[in-house]
Amino acid sequence: MLPSFGILRPMKKLLNAPSDLVKEALAGMALAHPDLLRVHVDPAFLVRADAPVRGKVAVLSGGGSGHEPLHGGFVGRGMLDAACPGAVFTSPTPDQILEATRAVDGGAGVVHVVKNYTGDVMNFEMAGELARDMGISTETVLVNDDVAVQNSLYTAGRRGVGTTVLVEKICGAAAEAGRALADVAALGRRVNEHGRSMGIALTPCTVPHAGKPSFELGPDEMEVGIGIHGEPGRRRAKIESADRITEMLMEPVLDDLPFRAGKDVLLFVNGLGGTPLLELYVVFRKAHEIAAARGLRVVRSLVGPYITSLEMAGVSITLLEVDEEMVRYWDAPVHTAALRWGV
Amino acid sequence: MNGDAVARWIERAAGLIGDNEKYLTELDAAIGDSDHGANMARGFAAVRGKLAGHPRDDVGAILKTVGMTLLSTIGGASGPLYGTLFLEAAKVSAGKAELDRGAILQSLSAGLAGIQKRGKAEPLDKTMVDALGPAIRAFEGAEGVSLAEALGRAAEAARQGAEATIPIVARKGRASYLGERSAGHQDPGATSMWLLLRSLAEAAAE
Numbered sequence: 001m002l003p004s005f006g007i008l009r010p011m012k013k014l015l016n017a018p019s020d021l022v023k024e025a026l027a028g029m030a031l032a033h034p035d036l037l038r039v040h041v042d043p044a045f046l047v048r049a050d051a052p053v054r055g056k057v058a059v060l061s062g063g064g065s066g067h068e069p070l071h072g073g074f075v076g077r078g079m080l081d082a083a084c085p086g087a088v089f090t091s092p093t094p095d096q097i098l099e100a101t102r103a104v105d106g107g108a109g110v111v112h113v114v115k116n117y118t119g120d121v122m123n124f125e126m127a128g129e130l131a132r133d134m135g136i137s138t139e140t141v142l143v144n145d146d147v148a149v150q151n152s153l154y155t156a157g158r159r160g161v162g163t164t165v166l167v168e169k170i171c172g173a174a175a176e177a178g179r180a181l182a183d184v185a186a187l188g189r190r191v192n193e194h195g196r197s198m199g200i201a202l203t204p205c206t207v208p209h210a211g212k213p214s215f216e217l218g219p220d221e222m223e224v225g226i227g228i229h230g231e232p233g234r235r236r237a238k239i240e241s242a243d244r245i246t247e248m249l250m251e252p253v254l255d256d257l258p259f260r261a262g263k264d265v266l267l268f269v270n271g272l273g274g275t276p277l278l279e280l281y282v283v284f285r286k287a288h289e290i291a292a293a294r295g296l297r298v299v300r301s302l303v304g305p306y307i308t309s310l311e312m313a314g315v316s317i318t319l320l321e322v323d324e325e326m327v328r329y330w331d332a333p334v335h336t337a338a339l340r341w342g343v
Numbered sequence: 344m345n346g347d348a349v350a351r352w353i354e355r356a357a358g359l360i361g362d363n364e365k366y367l368t369e370l371d372a373a374i375g376d377s378d379h380g381a382n383m384a385r386g387f388a389a390v391r392g393k394l395a396g397h398p399r400d401d402v403g404a405i406l407k408t409v410g411m412t413l414l415s416t417i418g419g420a421s422g423p424l425y426g427t428l429f430l431e432a433a434k435v436s437a438g439k440a441e442l443d444r445g446a447i448l449q450s451l452s453a454g455l456a457g458i459q460k461r462g463k464a465e466p467l468d469k470t471m472v473d474a475l476g477p478a479i480r481a482f483e484g485a486e487g488v489s490l491a492e493a494l495g496r497a498a499e500a501a502r503q504g505a506e507a508t509i510p511i512v513a514r515k516g517r518a519s520y521l522g523e524r525s526a527g528h529q530d531p532g533a534t535s536m537w538l539l540l541r542s543l544a545e546a547a548a549e
Contacts, residue, residue, distance in 0.1 A: 089376045210372060
């Protein structure tokens with residue numbers, strides 16, 4: 001019989017106890033990547049192996065666990081100086097963020113990259129206030145790129161999804177190049193302003209503590225406009241071909257910015273955790289075709305599971321309208337557990 | 344209410360929230376992300392540990408310890424919000440060995456103001472404000488009855504307030520992403536706020 005952890009329906013997960021999951025994963029990361037990062041246990045955060053880097057702006061992000069490799073997998077040279085993992089799908093707490101901020105501040109200030117979720121925003125806000133009280137300069141880059149959410153007075157605003165990875169890479173490279181705090185933050189905001197994303201889920205995911213899927217999907221259904229926390233999307237639809245699903249995601253993304261003919265873009269096809277790379281490339285192929293038909297030049301690309309939702313099957317597409325500076329920092333060397341080039 | 348009564352309140356709240364962990368998680372699974380029960384249970388279990396052996400002579404100091412502990416253990420949106428509730432209440436009750444009715448009202452009102460400022464929530468946004476706000480009004484209006492009875496009415500108003508969130512379309516928090524689909528579900532944060540106020544009434548009646 002499968003262990004049920006006190007919950008009636010057994011979960012098929014590689015799990016000891018739900019309450020030990022994040023702690024044990026962090027211990028594993030520390031053992032697997034001692035050349036890249038160090039793990040601090042209480043409060044929980046990861047820093048790059050040589051932190052703090054004197055005189056360099058530090059880039060820090062954090063959020064609930066369950067989105068790996070985001071954010072811990074991006075800690076290392078050329079990307080994040082620190083990551084603060086919360087419990088699964090739960091933002092980290094102010095004390096965690098404050099301690100991580102102190103640990104990586106090299107005297108040039110710290111940029112906080114925050115995905116726009118109510119909890120993340122409030123915890124980072126409180127941590128930023130505490131850091132400023134201690135004399136550490138911080139700037140916040142808020143990522144809110146999900147076109148599935150109506151941006152109005154009547155919601156918590158658009159969620160931060162795929163563009164987060166691009167902000168972290170580009171800000172990390174700018175900081176590594178010696179750019180000042182205000183410049184790194186301004187660049188991060190510019191990336192956010194020019195990035196748009198949308199996703200669909202083919203299956204739900206199961207939060208270990210909850211023990212059952214966060215929503216039910218019939219065998220022929222998909223959830224359109226899904227977030228990254230197993231929260232239901234805006235509508236349910238019958239499943240379609242990969243090409244049709246790609247069109248359903250690309251059209252709102254393209255129309256929202258809007259992306260105009262003649263521009264250069266970075267196309268990022270992201271797996272939500274349970275979708276094989278084979279299928280992601282099928283989606284990339286069609287997304288590339290649609291972008292080209294709109295007169296866009298796909299000058300850089302990223303394909304793979306980089307911002308996930310536990311074991312959810314599904315995909316999100318992110319388009320970023322890039323300029324010369326963004327491309328230069330995208331191409332700059334990066335040495336982390338999940339992204340590595342130029343080293 | 345003296346320090347012992349406040350400690351009894353928190354002890355009861357930890358028990359009640361622990362007993363209702365799965366219920367809160369189920370409510371959150373419908374319109375959120377299935378973590379409210381576990382987060383609240385973890386936070387209040389930590390508070391229970393911190394209060395064992397805590398001096399009882401200063402109600403403000405107890406409330407501050409509760410707030411700081413919740414802030415560092417709950418996470419999500421609920422951590423800063425429940426943390427702020429207790430930290431703001433701690434400010435107005437600092438140095439007091441006992442809270443009379445006026446001081447309880449002041450503490451709860453300061454907590455509500457802090458929550459609304461931090462979370463930028465208004466009444467009827469489908470949040471914990473919809474339980475705490477009516478509770479404070481009921482408490483304030485309960486004249487000529489015992490403290491326990493007044494807090495009992497506050498708890499009942501919180502229960503009704505939480506129930507009244509069912510038809511509301513959420514405008515704050517993760518449930519707001521669902522748009523119209525958030526209607527038809529009771530707000531988890533309003534529900535945990537009701538449990539907290541029910542514990543307060545029970546502790547006062549002890």
